Amino acid sequence: MTISFKNKVAIITGAGNGLGRAHALELAKRGAKVVVNDLGGARDGSGHSSQASEDVVALIKANGGEAISHGANVANFDEVQDMVDTAIARWGRIDVLINNAGILRDKSFSKMSLDDFKLVMDVHVMGSVNCTKAVWDIMKEQNYGRVVMTTSSSGMYGNFGQSNYGAAKMALIGLMNTLVLEGAKNNIRINAIAPTAGTRMTEDLMPEQIAQILSPEAVTAGLLTLCDDDAPNRTILCAGAGGYATANMFETEGVFLAIDEQSPEAVRAKWLEVTNQDKQAALDAGVKQSEKFVKKAMAAL
Ligand code: NAI
Numbered sequence: 233m234t235i236s237f238k239n240k241v242a243i244i245t246g247a248g249n250g251l252g253r254a255h256a257l258e259l260a261k262r263g264a265k266v267v268v269n270d271l272g273g274a275r276d277g278s279g280h281s282s283q284a285s286e287d288v289v290a291l292i293k294a295n296g297g298e299a300i301s302h303g304a305n306v307a308n309f310d311e312v313q314d315m316v317d318t319a320i321a322r323w324g325r326i327d328v329l330i331n332n333a334g335i336l337r338d339k340s341f342s343k344m345s346l347d348d349f350k351l352v353m354d355v356h357v358m359g360s361v362n363c364t365k366a367v368w369d370i371m372k373e374q375n376y377g378r379v380v381m382t383t384s385s386s387g388m389y390g391n392f393g394q395s396n397y398g399a400a401k402m403a404l405i406g407l408m409n410t411l412v413l414e415g416a417k418n419n420i421r422i423n424a425i426a427p428t429a430g431t432r433m434t435e436d437l438m439p440e441q442i443a444q445i446l447s448p449e450a451v452t453a454g455l456l457t458l459c460d461d462d463a464p465n466r467t468i469l470c471a472g473a474g475g476y477a478t479a480n481m482f483e484t485e486g487v488f489l490a491i492d493e494q495s496p497e498a499v500r501a502k503w504l505e506v507t508n509q510d511k512q513a514a515l516d517a518g519v520k521q522s523e524k525f526v527k528k529a530m531a532a533l
Pocket of ligand 1: 245246247248249250251252269270271272273274275284305306307331332333334355359383385426427428429430431433434
């Protein structure tokens with residue numbers, strides 16, 4: 233069945249370039265009224281301009297779609313609130329939020345300034361928090377909401393020189409995991425995309441031919457499945473170059489040691505069992521971990 237966004241209102245942050253631009257164009261093509269947000273700065277977050285987002289709006293309108301641009305810096309809650317108020321004044325609801333805006337300040341950890349660490353956390357983590365916070369009660373009242381976090385393999389698996397970026401990207405998975413629990417009764421679903429694409433963010437990291445294979449549009453095809461009526465919930469979709477996969481977190485069954493056996497030596501001695509993945513399972517809430525361990529401790533009493 234065709235995935236449609238007719239009568240839906242979507243905010244896409246960082247939509248002046250790269251992935252956000254591709255997401256905005258495709259959502260608009262499929263009927264969404266779109267807020268094209270972009271601060272319009274450089275890759276490292278310096279400067280600002282409305283040119284890129286206005287160009288995307290013009291393109292959407294030329295294709296017969298509806299869109300407005302907004303230059304909110306996602307790291308600034310007041311500006312984000314103004315963007316959300318503007319969208320509500322214009323269209324009366326917000327169905328979809330794509331937290332996509334991002335910057336890079338790469339350096340090995342020993343050379344990285346704390347300012348560069350904090351700025352990256354601010355844009356990716358607080359940017360996504362601010363935008364989600366500003367739409368959250370609206371989505372709750374509507375009993376409908378679809379939110380996508382943009383995470384990264386750098387966060388899930390690590391990448392040399394990206395301690396700030398990796399920490400920020402993994403924080404978004406933590407944000408998603410709790411919001412999924414809090415939004416469930418109001419039909420709010422939250423998912424994450426872990427993209428790989430040839431954009432200005434990655435332009436000096438890969439040859440031109442590879443960048444072309446890694447088209448933003450291939451990521452967008454996956455992203456749209458995370459934010460329509462039939463979207464999953466709590467999925468981390470990895471997408472790039474036409475490849476689609478999910479990333480998952482599991483916990484091993486582990487071992488149980490009685491009170492008089494609990495020592496670092498005993499844990500080390502059982503290491504093969506502690507790390508044995510045969511019976512590993514996904515836990516759907518933090519409390520399930522305590523329950524698992526306490527159940528075994530109680531059974532041994
Ligand atoms: P890009 O640099 O082409 O686009 C990012 C956009 O975000 C820019 O237009 C920029 O002006 C905007 N932006 C930056 N800071 C902002 C702020 N404070 N407020 C509002 N807008 C702001 O980069 P790309 O590749 O399209 O990245 C999009 C997202 O995907 C980012 O979150 C990035 O971390 C993530 N990502 C990208 C990967 C890739 O392979 N390109 C890999 C993994 C994650």
